[in-house]
Amino acid sequence: MIKKIVIISNLRMLMLFFLINDTSLDKVFFIFDNNIKIPINIVNYIRVRKSRNKLELIWNAFYYLIRFHFLCFKLGINGKKLEVYGADHITGAKFFLKRYNFILIEDGTINYSLNAYVRSIKNRLFSIPSYGVHKNVSKIYLTKSDNIPSCIKDKVEVIDIKELWNKKHDNEKVDILRMLNVNIDSILKLKGKSYILYTQPLSEDGVISEEEKIKLYENILQSYDLSRLVIKPHPREKTSYEDIFKGAYTFRDNIPAEILSLLDIEFEKAITVFSTAVLQHSKENIVFYGTKIHPKIYHHFGDVKL
Incomplete structure (x- = not known):
């Protein structure tokens, strides 16, 4: 009998779910965003696709309404007590948000951006709120205590x-690493490096241009020795950092950045514009520029700072 539905928008959210809960998969059904590589030992799942335009938005709303009604019938959870974890904003999540107790898990910096909670008249009339505002969201798990929007603070x-990692038994840690497709040999190559830069999909998301993003990171890195630097791109990025910063080591493994710290890979400096990935590091080692570093980023996300 399925007891939990877990709606996952990225692998970091999956990691947080397993840290908050146990690693048993017996009574869990997953709904994954289409861009995620599914761990091989998770078999109870479906994928959902994003809407690229208004026509797809209307079609997906109809399609997933029918599909999720059928899924609930198939899983035997219609009208049953059920906990739903994860993201309330991706395709199909609203079906469960309106019907069940929802426990939100941090998606990233968007949870701290005030702009994410501003709703237009059109949104208020034809949609329901996301990011934990809805009345059925009973709890929100965040990893940062600063800059929490007042509308969700309670x-x-x-x-x-x-x-949470240290509280897990060794077999649970192994399970988590396996489910996140962690390659230990690849991670060991990072030992001996001094700095790590966590980049973000700012051009891919249309916040700034590719040229503006490259220039931004060039300015940030001009005072660092590239031979001692690791660049950790966001999984959705297409930028060829290997060709731009040739002396640096670009770490392409698609794993949550926090895994590095959990496996005792430490750096003198963890650098970012405003990625929450740096929060795993000691505060004195973090170089956090914030959204005010660029007017377009600030306009899009609001004031995000450490």
């Missing part, structure tokens, strides 16, 4: 990733 429980 629901938030701040979690410490390393503390």
Whole structure:
């Protein structure tokens, strides 16, 4: 009998789910965003696709309404008590948000951006709120205690990733690493490096141009020795950092950045514009520029700072 539905928008969210819960898969059904590589030992799942235009938005709303009604019937969960974890904003999530107790898991910096909670008149008339505002969201797990929007503050429980990891038994840690497709040999290549830059899909998401993004990172890195630098691109990025910063090591493994710290890979400096990935590092080692570094980024996300 399925007891939990887990709606996942990225692998970091999957990691947080397994840290918050146990690693048993017996009574869990997953709904994955289409861009995620599915762990081989997860068999109870479906994928959902994003809407690229208004026509697809209308079609997907109809398609997933029918599909999820059928899924609930097939899984025997119609009208049953059920907990839903994960993202409330991706395709199909609203079906479960309106019907079941929802426990939101941090998606990233978007959860701290005030702009994400501003709703237009059109949105208020034809949609329901996302990012934990809806009345059926009973709890929100975040990893950062600063800059939590007031509209969700009463629901938030701040979690410490390393503390949760240390509470896991060794077999559970192995399960988590396996489900996240972690390659230990690849990670060991990072030992001896001094700095790590966590980049973000700012051009891919249309916030700034590709040229503006490259220039931004060139300015940030001009005072660092590239031979001692690791660049950790976001999984959705298409930028060829290997060709732009040739002295640096570009780490392309698609794993949550926090895994590095959990496996005792440490750096003197963790650098980012505003990625929450740096929060795994000691505060004194973090170089966090914030959204005010570029007017277009600030306009899009609002004021995000450490």
